[in-house]
Amino acid sequence: MIENLFTQATRDIHIVSGFEVKQKAKKYEDMGLKVIHLELGEPDFDTPANITEAGIAALRQGHTHYGPALGIPAFRESIARYVRRYKNIPAEAANVVVTPGAKPILFYTLLSLIGPGDEVILPSPGFMIYDAMTRFLGGVPVPLPLREERDFRFDIGELESLLTPRTKLLILNSPQNPTGGYLTPEDLSAVADLVRDRNMLVLSDEIYDRMIYSGNPPVSIASLPGMAEKTIVLDGFSKTYAMTGWRLGYGVMPEAVARLFSPLIVSSNSCTASFTQYAGIEALEGDQSAVTAMIGEFHRRRDLMVNGFNSIAGIHCVMPEGAFYAFPNISSLGKNSQEMADYLLDEAQVACLPGSTFGDHGEGYLRFSYANSVENIAEALNRIEGCVKKLK
Numbered sequence: 001m002i003e004n005l006f007t008q009a010t011r012d013i014h015i016v017s018g019f020e021v022k023q024k025a026k027k028y029e030d031m032g033l034k035v036i037h038l039e040l041g042e043p044d045f046d047t048p049a050n051i052t053e054a055g056i057a058a059l060r061q062g063h064t065h066y067g068p069a070l071g072i073p074a075f076r077e078s079i080a081r082y083v084r085r086y087k088n089i090p091a092e093a094a095n096v097v098v099t100p101g102a103k104p105i106l107f108y109t110l111l112s113l114i115g116p117g118d119e120v121i122l123p124s125p126g127f128m129i130y131d132a133m134t135r136f137l138g139g140v141p142v143p144l145p146l147r148e149e150r151d152f153r154f155d156i157g158e159l160e161s162l163l164t165p166r167t168k169l170l171i172l173n174s175p176q177n178p179t180g181g182y183l184t185p186e187d188l189s190a191v192a193d194l195v196r197d198r199n200m201l202v203l204s205d206e207i208y209d210r211m212i213y214s215g216n217p218p219v220s221i222a223s224l225p226g227m228a229e230k231t232i233v234l235d236g237f238s239k240t241y242a243m244t245g246w247r248l249g250y251g252v253m254p255e256a257v258a259r260l261f262s263p264l265i266v267s268s269n270s271c272t273a274s275f276t277q278y279a280g281i282e283a284l285e286g287d288q289s290a291v292t293a294m295i296g297e298f299h300r301r302r303d304l305m306v307n308g309f310n311s312i313a314g315i316h317c318v319m320p321e322g323a324f325y326a327f328p329n330i331s332s333l334g335k336n337s338q339e340m341a342d343y344l345l346d347e348a349q350v351a352c353l354p355g356s357t358f359g360d361h362g363e364g365y366l367r368f369s370y371a372n373s374v375e376n377i378a379e380a381l382n383r384i385e386g387c388v389k390k391l392k
Contacts, residue, residue, distance in 0.1 A: 013132055022040060036376050063274040063275045098250050099250060102238070104268075152179035172191070179318070179320060191221060237283055248277070337356045350384055
C-alpha cells in the first residue's frame with residue numbers, strides 16, 4: 001500500500017478537529033435535520049467591510065506578486081506598532097515575521113528547536129497541534145495540567161517541577177483553547193522568574209488576546225523584563241478580525257530568530273499573499289468598532305451558554321475569561337467525553353468536541369464554541385438538557 005512509503009511519524013498524526021466533526025454531522029443534515037454547529041473555532045461574522053475593501057483595493061493596485069519572505073515592510077512596521085501599543089512589547093519591524101495564518105509560527109519554532117528527546121512543556125488540556133507536532137519531530141510532550149479548581153490556570157510549583165535540562169520550550173496560551181482560561185499578570189511574572197535564566201524559549205500563543213471579557217488589557221510575557229529576547233509571540237487575524245479564510249498571521253521574536261526563520265519560509269511557502277497584508281494594515285490601523293461589537297456579542301453568548309450549562313443538573317461549567325469556548329464538566333453523566341460528544345450529535349444534533357481531543361486532562365469535559373447565534377445556542381441548550389434528562 002502506498003501509505004507505507006510514508007514515515008511512521010506522518011502516519012501517526014491524527015487530530016480530531018472541528019472539521020472532522022462537521023463532516024460527521026453532515027449525514028444528519030443530508031437527512032433534513034438541523035445540526036447546531038458548536039464545534040468550530042471560527043467567528044460566524046463576516047470580515048469587517050473596511051478590511052475587505054482594503055484587500056480588494058490592493059488587488060486592483062496590482063499587489064498580486066511575490067513579496068519579501070518575512071513580510072511587506074509596511075505591514076511589519078504596522079504590526080510592530082500594534083504590539084507596542086496593545087501588548088507593550090518593545091518590538092520593531094525586524095522582530096516581526098509574517099506568515100499565511102498563525103500556525104506556521106508554531107511549526108517553524110518547533111522545527112528550529114526540537115529534535116529527538118527534547119522536551120516541550122505544553123498546556124493540558126490544550127490545542128492538540130502542540131502535542132502532535134512535538135511528537136512528529138521526535139520531541140517529548142510534557143503536559144502541564146490546567147485544573148478546573150484554578151479556573152484552568154496552572155500551578156507555578158507544578159510547572160517548576162516539570163523543568164529539566166532537556167526542556168527546550170514552554171508553550172503558553174492565554175486566553176486559552178479549549179477552556180477559555182486566562183493567565184493573570186501575576187502568573188506570567190512568576191513564569192518569567194522561572195525561565196528567564198534557563199537555556200530555553202517560550203512560545204506565547206496570543207491569538208485570542210483581544211477577547212478578554214473582564215475588561216483587563218492583554219498581558220504578554222514578552223512585555224516583562226528580560227523576556228522579549230526569550231519569547232516567540234504567535235498571533236494573527238483569524239479570530240479578532242474574522243479573517244479565517246484570509247490566512248494571515250505573524251510572530252514577534254528576537255531579530256536573530258526571525259533571520260533563522262527566513263530560509264524555512266522561503267523553502268516552504270515563499271511568502272504570504274501580498275494583498276492580504278495590505279488588508280492586515282487596515283485591520284490593525286483602521287476602524288475597530290466592528291471588533292468591539294463582535295467581542296460584545298461573544299460576551300453575551302458566553303453568559304447565555306455558561307449560565308445555561310450551569311442550570312442543567314449533572315453539568316457544571318467555569319465561566320471562561322476569554323476566547324469563545326465553554327468547557328463544561330460532564331464527568332458525572334456516566335459517559336466519557338467522546339461518548340458524550342457522539343451522544344449529543346446522534347440524539348440531539350448538537351456538534352461539539354470531546355475534551356479528550358485536547359489531552360488526557362481534558363477527559364470529562366466537552367468543548368463548545370459560542371461562535372453561533374444566541375438563538376441557536378439557546379436551542380442547543382434545550383436539546384442538551386433533554387439528552388441529559390434521558391441519561392438520568
